[in-house]
Amino acid sequence: MDRIPILKFGDCLLITIQVDMHDQLALTLQEDLTAQIAKHASRGVLIDISSLEIVDSFIGRMLANIAAMSRILDAQTVLTGMQPAVAITLVELGMSLPGIKTALNVERGMDLLQEFIYREPESEDLHGSEG
């Protein structure tokens, strides 16, 4: 059966979606990814979609689900590399992917993940008590 490979990179998991996904492949990815997050205790998930030529409501929903599932499993998700034409179409379709962090490319996406994972949790509280 077809599978989208999931690579482990330190605390993070890396996924590059390069094929025109049929629905079952998208569902398999959800299951594989949540299993991998639990297995490796991963803190971050980076999904690169720079090769995807379309994101329809099904794939958009799958991406939103992955982000929600990962969050519940204590991992942050960043979506990288969306093509401009795909972004235009998604918004017109009525899907603005609220709740998903995005970055223009993999490099910035990794920076963003590291920031979220290693951010000092008390720093915000300190600011709050000072102000």
Next chain:
Amino acid sequence: MALKAETHPIATSNDVVRVRQIVRAATIQLKFSLVEQTKFVTATSELARNTLEHGGGGWMTLEMVKNGLREGIKLTFRDNGPGIADIELALSEGYTSAGGMGLGLSGSKRLVNEFEITSELGQGTTVIVTRWK
């Protein structure tokens, strides 16, 4: 005026991928811009999935059409499924019967130039969309 017409079955989720690729090739042939291509292929994907999931499978007919000097692509999605009881409701934003986000019909309507839907209970549903170059 239809220049050419071809019909493809939509019976599995692989067929949804296949009709997307067929429509993509047609948009490239008509030299649609990348954004126009992406919008029309995305609409195709939404409508083909509707045909598969709500209609229990069906067919897509692709026609290259011409209106004066304008060229375009007309797609007809047809199924023999249960039909839609209330088309107005099905077209409203956020309406969903399959547990999705309810963007399929209303969203794809925004991605095309012409949109027409007819449905009869127990007979099936037909959606016709056109995008002009």
